[in-house]
Amino acid sequence: MDATELCVALALGLPLLGSPLIALAGRRLGSRVGWLALAFPLISTGALLTLAAGVGRMPRRVVEWPWIPTLGLNLSFLVDGLSLFFGLIVSAMGCLVVFHAIFYLGRDAKHAGRFHATMVLFMAAMLGTVFANHLLLLFVFWELTGIASFLLIGFLHEQKEARVGARQALLVTGSTGLALLVGAVLVQQVSGTGRLDALLSAQLPWEQHGSLLTAAMLLLLLGAFGKSAQLPFHFWLPNAMTAPTPVSAYLHSATMVKLGVFLVARIYPLFVEAEPWAPLLGTIAFTTMILGAVLALLSHDLKAILAYSTVSQLGYLIGYYGLGPADGVECDYLHILNHVFYKGGLFMIVGIVAHAAGIRDIRQLGGLFGRMPLLGVATLVAAATMAGIPGTTGFLSKEMMLKEIFGALRDHDALGLYATACVALTSVVKVAFSVRLFANIFLGPMPSRIQRHFHAPSIGMQLPPAILAGCALGLGLFPGVLDAPLRALAVEGVNRPQHLSLWHGFTLELAVSSLVVALGFGLYWLGERTRWRWHIIPRALRFDLAFEAGLEAFSGFTVRVTRVLRSDRPVDYLPILIAFAVGLVGGTLLWNLPRLAGLLMPDWTAVHPLRTMVAALIALALVGVLVLRSWTAQLLSLGVAGFLTCFYFVLYRAPDLALTQILVETVTLLLVLLLLARFPRSAQAGEEARRPAPLRRLFHALLALGVGGTVTALVLMVTADPHPEPIGRGLLEQTIPLAKGSNAVNTILVDFRGFDTLGEITVLVIASLGCLGLLMRYKRTPEEYRQGPLGPPGAGFANEPEE
Amino acid sequence: MSGLRSYIFKAAVRLLFFLVNVFALYLLLRGHNLPGGGFIAGLASAIALVLLSLAIGLEELHRVMRFDPMRMAAAGLAMAAVTGAAPLLFGRPFLEHFDAHLTGLPLLGELHVGTALAFDIGVFLVVVGIACKIMFALGKSTQRLRALVAEEERRYSAPVEQPIEEEPPIRAATNPSTPSPHVS
Numbered sequence: 001m002d003a004t005e006l007c008v009a010l011a012l013g014l015p016l017l018g019s020p021l022i023a024l025a026g027r028r029l030g031s032r033v034g035w036l037a038l039a040f041p042l043i044s045t046g047a048l049l050t051l052a053a054g055v056g057r058m059p060r061r062v063v064e065w066p067w068i069p070t071l072g073l074n075l076s077f078l079v080d081g082l083s084l085f086f087g088l089i090v091s092a093m094g095c096l097v098v099f100h101a102i103f104y105l106g107r108d109a110k111h112a113g114r115f116h117a118t119m120v121l122f123m124a125a126m127l128g129t130v131f132a133n134h135l136l137l138l139f140v141f142w143e144l145t146g147i148a149s150f151l152l153i154g155f156l157h158e159q160k161e162a163r164v165g166a167r168q169a170l171l172v173t174g175s176t177g178l179a180l181l182v183g184a185v186l187v188q189q190v191s192g193t194g195r196l197d198a199l200l201s202a203q204l205p206w207e208q209h210g211s212l213l214t215a216a217m218l219l220l221l222l223g224a225f226g227k228s229a230q231l232p233f234h235f236w237l238p239n240a241m242t243a244p245t246p247v248s249a250y251l252h253s254a255t256m257v258k259l260g261v262f263l264v265a266r267i268y269p270l271f272v273e274a275e276p277w278a279p280l281l282g283t284i285a286f287t288t289m290i291l292g293a294v295l296a297l298l299s300h301d302l303k304a305i306l307a308y309s310t311v312s313q314l315g316y317l318i319g320y321y322g323l324g325p326a327d328g329v330e331c332d333y334l335h336i337l338n339h340v341f342y343k344g345g346l347f348m349i350v351g352i353v354a355h356a357a358g359i360r361d362i363r364q365l366g367g368l369f370g371r372m373p374l375l376g377v378a379t380l381v382a383a384a385t386m387a388g389i390p391g392t393t394g395f396l397s398k399e400m401m402l403k404e405i406f407g408a409l410r411d412h413d414a415l416g417l418y419a420t421a422c423v424a425l426t427s428v429v430k431v432a433f434s435v436r437l438f439a440n441i442f443l444g445p446m447p448s449r450i451q452r453h454f455h456a457p458s459i460g461m462q463l464p465p466a467i468l469a470g471c472a473l474g475l476g477l478f479p480g481v482l483d484a485p486l487r488a489l490a491v492e493g494v495n496r497p498q499h500l501s502l503w504h505g506f507t508l509e510l511a512v513s514s515l516v517v518a519l520g521f522g523l524y525w526l527g528e529r530t531r532w533r534w535h536i537i538p539r540a541l542r543f544d545l546a547f548e549a550g551l552e553a554f555s556g557f558t559v560r561v562t563r564v565l566r567s568d569r570p571v572d573y574l575p576i577l578i579a580f581a582v583g584l585v586g587g588t589l590l591w592n593l594p595r596l597a598g599l600l601m602p603d604w605t606a607v608h609p610l611r612t613m614v615a616a617l618i619a620l621a622l623v624g625v626l627v628l629r630s631w632t633a634q635l636l637s638l639g640v641a642g643f644l645t646c647f648y649f650v651l652y653r654a655p656d657l658a659l660t661q662i663l664v665e666t667v668t669l670l671l672v673l674l675l676l677a678r679f680p681r682s683a684q685a686g687e688e689a690r691r692p693a694p695l696r697r698l699f700h701a702l703l704a705l706g707v708g709g710t711v712t713a714l715v716l717m718v719t720a721d722p723h724p725e726p727i728g729r730g731l732l733e734q735t736i737p738l739a740k741g742s743n744a745v746n747t748i749l750v751d752f753r754g755f756d757t758l759g760e761i762t763v764l765v766i767a768s769l770g771c772l773g774l775l776m777r778y779k780r781t782p783e784e785y786r787q788g789p790l791g792p793p794g795a796g797f798a799n800e801p802e803e
Numbered sequence: 804m805s806g807l808r809s810y811i812f813k814a815a816v817r818l819l820f821f822l823v824n825v826f827a828l829y830l831l832l833r834g835h836n837l838p839g840g841g842f843i844a845g846l847a848s849a850i851a852l853v854l855l856s857l858a859i860g861l862e863e864l865h866r867v868m869r870f871d872p873m874r875m876a877a878a879g880l881a882m883a884a885v886t887g888a889a890p891l892l893f894g895r896p897f898l899e900h901f902d903a904h905l906t907g908l909p910l911l912g913e914l915h916v917g918t919a920l921a922f923d924i925g926v927f928l929v930v931v932g933i934a935c936k937i938m939f940a941l942g943k944s945t946q947r948l949r950a951l952v953a954e955e956e957r958r959y960s961a962p963v964e965q966p967i968e969e970e971p972p973i974r975a976a977t978n979p980s981t982p983s984p985h986v987s
Contacts, residue, residue, distance in 0.1 A: 655838040659830075663846035667934060670853055674938065677945040740902045740917060741835035749840060750919045750926075754898040757922075758883055761929040765880050768873070768933045772959040775940060775950050 004051065008063045008077050011047040011091065012131060015040040015124035019117045026113010034102035037116035041094030041123055048091055052084045052489065062133055062197050078133035078196050081489035085333060086130040086262050089340055093254045094123045096464035100348050101246035103461035104355065115155060119250070122148035126255050130262055135184035135194040138263075142180060142223070145259065146173040149251050153243040165239040168547060172236040176226020180263075183219030186212060196266065200493070204270055217271045220263065221280065228260025228314045231288040235544035237311055238295075241303040245351025248303060253310050253343040258336065261317045265332065269493035272326055281322025282415045286422040288315030291541070293429040297527075298537045302350040302360045302441075305433060306343065309386070312426060313339050316401070323408045323419060328495045331400040333486045338397040338472070342385040345468035346437070349379050352461055353441055358453045362436065363532065367446030371454060375462050376442045381469035385476070387434035387520065388427065388513065392476035395513075396500055398427065402509040424516065431520020436527065477502065578703055586710040599720045600713055611651055618644045631676050639669050656745040816858035823851035831927055832920070841923035845930025852935050853942075861943055871955065872935035879928025886921045898922075 018040050026033040065075040077083075098119060105112055125148055128141030147170070154166030188194035190209045191202075204213055224230075229237040237257065241248050251257070264281070271277055292312030299305045317335055352375060353368065354360045369376040381392065388398035405423045409416040475482055479500035486497040504510065539545070567573065589596065621644060624637035642665035649658040731752060732744050739747035749757050827847040834840030856864045887898040902917030940950045951959065 656840070656843070659838055659843050660846075663843055663850065666850055667846055667938075670850070671938060671941065674941040674945055678941075739900070739919070740915075741919065743834065743836050743838065743840070745838075746834045746836075746840040746923070747919075749842070750835070750922045751898075751900055754887065754900075754922060757926060758887055758898070761880055761883060761926055764929060764933055765873075765876050768876070768937060769959065771937065772873075772940070772951065772955075 004061055005063050007047040007051045011044040012124060012127045014043055015120045019121035022120055023113045023117035031105060031107050031109045031112045033113045034116055037120050038098045040120045041091050041098055044091035045095055048084060048087050051079055073134060073136055076133040077131040081491040082265055082494060083130045085489045087127050090123060090126045090255050093250060093344055097246050097250040100461060100464040103458050104246050104351060118148055118151045129259060133196050135187060139181045139184055143177050145256050146170060146177060149256055152247040153240045155244055162242040165242040168236045169240045172233050173226050176223050179219045180223025183216045186216035200269055217274055220267055224260035224263040228257050228318060229311050230315060231284050232543060234288055234311045238304050238307040239544055241307050245347060249344050249347035253347050254340045257314055264318055264321045265494055268321055278322050279415060282319055282419055285315045285319030285322055286419045289426050290422045293426040295537060297429050297433050300361050300363055302362055306346055306350060310343055323412060328493055330496060330498050332495050333497060335397050338393040341393055341468050341472040342382045345382045345465040348465040349375060352457045356454060356457045357450045362440050364447060365441045366444040369442040374466060378466045378469040379438050381473050383434040383438040385472040387431040393472045395476060396479055398513060399509050402512055427516040428519045428523060431517055432523035435524040575703060582706040582710055586706055589713050599717045602716055614644055614648050635672055639665060813858045816854050820851045820855045824848055834923055835919055841926030842930055845927040848931045849934035853938050856942060861939060872932040876929045876932030879925045883922050883925030886918055
C-alpha cells in the first residue's frame with residue numbers, strides 16, 4: 001500500500017468503519033463520545049492535507065480496491081484537485097462542527113453516541129461521493145449522504161416537524177438521486193465506461209448518441225438540482241432546518257447541499273458544450289437565486305433566513321458553471337470557500353443565539369452585543385462577508401461575480417441579461433438581510449423576555465464560528481495567500497484560478513458594488529420603517545405545503561382503492577383468481593384450437609384397465625363431494641379421492657410421490673377437521689339456507705367445468721407430445737455419480753435443487769411467522785388497540801364457537 | 804374431545820407415537836437412496852405429535868414438550884443454511900455436499916454418510932416445527948383456549964403494533980418560517 005492509498009483509506013475508510021464504534025462507545029461514554037468522534041475528521045483532514053501537498057506533481061491519481069469485479073465496479077477513488085478541494089472542506093468543516101456540537105449538545109445530551117456516529121457516517125459518505133471514481137459508486141455514496149441526512153434531520157424524532165422535514169428531504173433527494181442513477185447508467189451504456197478518469201480523458205460520442213447523452217445529462221442534473229435544492233425542489237432545505245443546528249451548519253449549508261455543485265463541476269468538462277447546458281442551468285439556477293434571496297428577506301425565523309439564503313447562493317454557484325466557457329471557469333473555488341466561511345459560521349451563530357436566548361424569531365431578538373461580544377464581532381464579520389463589504393472574502397467573491405456576469409452579458413445575449421439582473425437584485429436583497437441579521441440580533445434594546453431567559457454560551461461553542469469569521473476576514477484582507485493553494489488544486493477543463501487582489505482600481509464593478517450596498521441598506525431601512533409588516537411568504541411559493549398535500553392525497557387514494565377492491569371474505573377472491581387463470585390458459589388453448597386439434601385426441605390404445613378403474617373410483621369419490629351435504633362427509637369423500645390418487649402414483653411406480661401424498665393428505669385432513677370443529681353444528685350439517693343463489697351456482701359450475709376442461713386438455717397435450725429431452729432423464733442418470741444417492745427425488749431435493757429447497761423452507765418459516773402474527777391481530781377493534789401493544793386477553797381466536 | 808380420551812386410545816396412541824417416530828426416523832435416514840426423506844419424515848412425525856395431542860390433551864403436551872415448536876423450525880432452518888454455507892469456508896461452492904464411506908464400525912459395520920443428510924434433517928425439523936405450531940394453534944382454538952399464550956404473543960408481535968387503517972391523516976409541515984404576522 002503506497003502513501004496515496006494509505007491516505008485515502010485513512011480519510012474515507014476509517015470514519016466509515018468507525019461510525020458504528022462511536023455509536024457503541026456512546027452507550028458507555030455518554031456525551032464525552034464527541035471527543036472520540038472528533039478524532040475521525042481530524043485524521044481525515046490530516047490525510048487529505050498530505051494528499052493535497054503532493055497534488056501539484058501528479059494532477060490525477062486513481063486508487064482502487066476490488067469490490068464487485070464481475071460488474072466492473074471497484075472501490076475506485078479519483079484523487080484530483082476538485083475532489084481534494086471538496087474533501088478538505090468536508091473534513092475541515094467536520095472538525096469544526098463536531099467540536100461545536102460537543103458544546104452545543106452539552107453534558108447531559110441524550111443519544112450523543114447516535115448523533116456523533118451519524119455525523120461521522122455522513123462525513124464518510126460525503127468523502128466517498130467526492131472521491132468516487134465510478135458513477136455508480138458515486139451514486140451509492142450520494143444516497144448514503146441522503147440517508148445520513150434523513151437520520152440527522154429526524155434526530156429529534158419526537159417532534160412532528162422533524163419527522164416531516166426528514167421525510168421531505170429523503171423523498172426529494174432520494175428520488176432525484178434515482179434520476180442520477182439512471183443518468184449514470186445511461187452514460188455508462190453509451191460510452192462503455194462509468195469510470196470518471198476514463199470519461200474525463202476521452203470524448204463522449206456526441207455524434208452517434210447525441211440524444212441519449214442529452215437525456216443522461218438532464219437526469220444527472222436533476223439529481224444535482226434535488227440535492228442542491230434548486231427550483232422546484234428548493235422547499236426541502238428550509239424544512240430540513242428542524243435538525244439540530246450543528247447539523248444544519250454542516251449538512252445544509254457547508255457540505256451536503258454543495259454536492260449538486262460538486263456534481264455539476266465534476267461533469268462540467270463532459271457536458272459544457274452541450275446545447276441545453278447553459279440555458280437550462282442558467283434559467284433554473286438564477287431563478288432559484290433570486291427566489292431564495294427574496295424568500296430569505298420574507299422569513300423571520302433565523303434558520304429559515306439562512307436556509308433560503310443558502311438556496312440562493314447554491315443557485316448562483318450552479319448557474320455560474322452553467323454560463324462558464326468551455327475551458328473552465330475562474331473563481332468557483334473562491335465562491336464556494338467564501339460561502340462555507342460565512343454560512344457555516346452564521347448557522348452556528350444562530351444556533352448559539354437560539355440556545356442562549358431561547359428565541360429564533362428575529363423580530364423578538366435584540367441587544368445581545370453586550371452579553372456576547374465575541375459572538376457579536378464574529379457575526380459582524382460573517383454578515384459583512386455575506387453582504388460583500390470590502391475587507392472580507394465576500395467582497396472578493398462579489399467583485400469576481402460582477403466581473404464575470406458582465407462578461408456573460410457579452411457572451412450570452414438574453415440569458416446574460418437575465419443573469420445580470422438576477423445577480424444585481426440578489427446582491428441588494430442579500431445586503432438587506434445581512435444587515436438585518438446583525439442589527440436585529442445584536443443592536444437595539446434587549447427585550448425583557450430575553451433578559452429573564454438569557455444564559456451565556458460556553459466559549460467552546462463560540463470558537464468555531466469565530467475561527468470561520470477570522471478566515472473570512474484574514475483571507476479577505478490578504479487574498480494573495482489563496483493564490484498558490486487554489487492554483488494547485490485547479491483541474492484542467494473545470495477551472496483556472498486567477499490571481500486575487502483586494503484592490504482592482506476604480507472599476508465598473510466597484511461602482512456597482514457600492515451602489516448595491518447602498519441600495520441594500522436602503523431596503524433594510526425601508527423594512528425597519530414598515531416594521532417588516534409586509535413580510536409574509538405568499539402561499540403560491542409554499543411548495544412544501546403542496547408537496548405534503550400531494551403525499552397525503554396519494555395515501556388517501558390508495559386507501560380508497562383498497563376500500564373499493566377488497567373484500568372481507570376470502571371466498572370472494574377465489575372465483576376471480578380461478579376465472580383469470582382459466583380464462584388465460586383456456587382462452588389461449590381455444591384460440592389455437594385448429595392447430596392443437598390433433599394433439600387433443602386421446603390415444604385410446606394406451607388405456608390400462610387397473611388405472612382406468614382407479615380413475616373411475618376417484619371420479620366417484622368426487623361425485624360424493626358434490627352430492628353429500630354434511631361437511632365432514634364431504635371432507636372424508638375428498639380424502640378418499642386423495643388416497644386413491646396415492647394409489648394412482650403407486651401404479652406409476654412413484655413411491656416417493658405416493659408417500660408424500662399420503663402424508664400431505666393426512667395432515668390436510670387433520671387441519672381441515674380441526675377447522676371444521678370450530679364451526680357450530682348446524683353449519684357443519686350443511687344448511688340449505690347457506691346455499692348461494694342459482695345464478696352464482698351456475699357460474700361456479702361453469703368455472704369448475706372450465707378448470708377441468710383446461711387441465712384435461714393440458715394433460716392430453718403434454719402426453720401426446722412429450723419433450724424430446726426431458727430434464728428428468730439427465731437427473732436420473734446423474735443421481736448416483738454426482739449426488740451419490742440412488743433416490744433421484746431426494747437427490748433433486750437436497751442436492752441438485754438444494755438451493756430451491758433452502759428457499760422453500762425459508763419461505764415456510766417466514767410465512768408461518770406471518771400467520772402467527774395474523775392470528776394475534778385477528779379482529780381487534782381500535783379500542784382494543786388503544787389498551788396496549790398486546791390488546792386485551794383472549795385476542796386471537798376470541799370469538800368462541802357457539803353450541 | 805373428551806370422548807376420545809379413553810384409556811385404550813391413550814395407551815394405543817402412546818405406543819403408536821413411538822412407532823411412528825421410529826418409522827419417521829427410518830424414512831429420514833434412508834431417504835437418500837430409498838423412498839423417504841426429510842419432508843416425508845417430518846410430516847409423519849408431525850402427525851404422530853398431533854395424535855399424541857389428541858390423546859393426552861394440548862395442555863399436557865405443552866408441559867411435556869417445554870419448548871415452542873417454532874424454535875425447532877428455526878433450528879432446522881439454521882442447520883440447513885449452515886450445511887449449505889459450510890463449503891464456502893473451504894472455497895467450495897454454496898450447498899456442495901460431501902460424503903464418506905466408513906467401514907469396520909462397531910455394531911454397524913459399513914456406513915455411508917453424507918452432508919446431504921444434515922441438510923435433510925434441517926428440512927425435517929422445519930416441517931415438524933411448523934406443522935406442529937400451526938396445528939396446535941388451531942387445535943387450541945377448537946378447545947376454547949387462546950391460540951397463543953401471552954408469552955407467545957409478545958414473541959410474535961411487532962414491536963409497535965397499531966391498527967392498519969385507523970391512522971390519523973398526516974398534516975402538512977409547519978414551516979419554520981411560518982409568520983405570525985402581528986408579533987413585533
